[in-house]
Amino acid sequence: GAVVSQHPSWVICKSGTSVKIECRSLDFQATTMFWYRQFPKQSLMLMATSNEGSKATYEQGVEKDKFLINHASLTLSTLTVTSAHPEDSSFYICSANRGTPIFGSGTQLSVL
Amino acid sequence: DQQVKQNSPSLSVQEGRISILNCDYTNSMFDYFLWYKKYPAEGPTFLISISSIKDKNEDGRFTVFLNKSAKHLSLHIVPSQPGDSAVYFCAASDAGGTSYGKLTFGQGTILTVHP
Numbered sequence: 171g172a173v174v175s176q177h178p179s180w181v182i183c184k185s186g187t188s189v190k191i192e193c194r195s196l197d198f199q200a201t202t203m204f205w206y207r208q209f210p211k212q213s214l215m216l217m218a219t220s221n222e223g224s225k226a227t228y229e230q231g232v233e234k235d236k237f238l239i240n241h242a243s244l245t246l247s248t249l250t251v252t253s254a255h256p257e258d259s260s261f262y263i264c265s266a267n268r269g270t271p272i273f274g275s276g277t278q279l280s281v282l
Numbered sequence: 283d284q285q286v287k288q289n290s291p292s293l294s295v296q297e298g299r300i301s302i303l304n305c306d307y308t309n310s311m312f313d314y315f316l317w318y319k320k321y322p323a324e325g326p327t328f329l330i331s332i333s334s335i336k337d338k339n340e341d342g343r344f345t346v347f348l349n350k351s352a353k354h355l356s357l358h359i360v361p362s363q364p365g366d367s368a369v370y371f372c373a374a375s376d377a378g379g380t381s382y383g384k385l386t387f388g389q390g391t392i393l394t395v396h397p
Contacts, residue, residue, distance in 0.1 A: 214326070267383040271316070275324055
């Protein structure tokens, strides 16, 4: 079946550094991908919609300059958390549509 | 403003019995509903979905019921198995065009199935 691959699965970084997360659709093309995050014991919250070849659309309250999204090809979207701080520590998940939304395995980000 | 609500944080069921997970929504524009199963530190796995033009969809042990007038849906798992133990999320979408796949999730319900 269709697979969405996300990398890395976990990352630990120092405060102030930037972290890039990759999301790939392995056997299908995705002109649109979605980025969510989940804080402990909370629901998944949509952060932004990644559009191939154009700017991402951010949900209210999500800082576009902090969470940079690039969707340069039909199979790859990246999320870069710039100048990460401890409050950015969260579980980040991407999804793409293949009939139904399919999710990647997620990235656990811990900022020290 | 929580547009999708799962009011039961947890549910405990004995193996072989029925598990019923509930979900309520407030946005009348939602027309497609999905249930996902999730383990900690993993992405959600799709279980079953239902369009707003239907009131029931069945797939093996899983059945989803939709009551549009009440803005309520439920997931029935029969018979429940210990391997079903996980967090279950209800999600909704106003499907169509590129908005499809833009999901609003409930808070999740932790299901524990005891042997």
